[in-house]
Amino acid sequence: MGDRYEERTSRIDGAKVWSLTVDPGSVHPVLPDGCMDLLWIGGRLLVAGPDTHAEPPSGPGGGGTYTGIRFAPGTAPALLGVPAHELRDRRVALADLWPALLVRELTERVAGSADPGAALEDIAARRAADAEPPDQAMRAVAAQLDSGRSVERTAHTVGLGARQLHRRSLAAFGYGPKTLARVLRLQRALALVRSGMPYAEAALAAGCADQAHLAREMRDLAGTTLTAYFAAP
Structure with missing residues (x-):
């Protein structure tokens, strides 16, 4: 099937x-x-x-x-x-x-x-x-981080201090903004590779320093390598 x-x-x-x-x-x-x-x-x-x-x-x-x-x-x-x-x-x-x-x-x-x-x-x-509506500030945080903005610039844009941003991120996302930024960056890179972009180019376009940085994030967050992940059915 x-x-x-x-x-x-x-x-x-x-x-x-x-x-x-x-x-x-x-x-x-x-x-x-x-x-x-x-x-x-x-x-x-x-x-x-x-x-x-x-x-x-x-x-x-x-x-x-x-x-x-x-x-x-x-x-x-x-x-x-x-x-x-x-x-x-x-x-x-x-x-x-x-x-x-x-x-x-x-x-x-x-x-x-x-x-x-x-x-x-x-x-x-x-x-x-x-239900109560979602925390709109946190939706804005997710959108900013997904666009590749840094946590510091995102906090400034939404008008939150570091501690308040971290506390509200835990409630909204389950973890702090730095972890969310890493997760979203990895997903951006994977989407680019699926579209046919080479690993090194996808790493830079997604916001990683280089391909080695993307490889480390893949091991840490996904528990596998890029090659093994994309070789799987």
């Missing part, structure tokens, strides 16, 4: 609805991306917190389908009702965060849907309508 990944833009601002169908024996490590996800895996609703290193996917044994909605950096904590740092490097049942009766109803709704991704999107949209 072959593994298959599909993704579309969500009506939730900045979010993506995705699905991954994998063959038995396939390995799909999840690299840090600064995001949090609401997941439908093996008949369960889960939340994936922000990662600081590559995580093995938690899914149905022997292959199967993963479905999720990936929220833009800094937007999920308000919707889920929990600071991001409490979920850092964790996968937790939604029932650990929301009332069990509600989660049972939502689980039945997703299980009975012909399109689990659309059902997840509906859950997120209804929740967002009743």
Whole structure:
């Protein structure tokens, strides 16, 4: 059959609805991306917190389908009702965060849907309508860092001191702004390599000092090398 990944833009601002169908024996490590996800895996609703290193996917044994909605950096904590740092490097049942009766109803709704991704999107949209809006300053921080701005310039632009920026970043992203900047820079570099750009050029374009710098970041954050990562199916 072959593994298959599909993704579309969500009506939730900045979010993506995705699905991954994998063959038995396939390995799909999840690299840090600064995001949090609401997941439908093996008949369960889960939340994936922000990662600081590559995580093995938690899914149905022997292959199967993963479905999720990936929220833009800094937007999920308000919707889920929990600071991001409490979920850092964790996968937790939604029932650990929301009332069990509600989660049972939502689980039945997703299980009975012909399109689990659309059902997840509906859950997120209804929740967002009743929740406090995301921290807009932190959304601006994520956008600035993703554009390659330094943490110092970003703090100045949004009018926050170093301590306040760090504290609010922990709640919004799960880690401090310097870690988020590294994660977003790595994702920029990987996207450039996927587009066909050589490693050295991608490293410089993404904001690394050189290819060796990108290689170190790949080992630290992804636990692998560029060559091994792009050689994988």
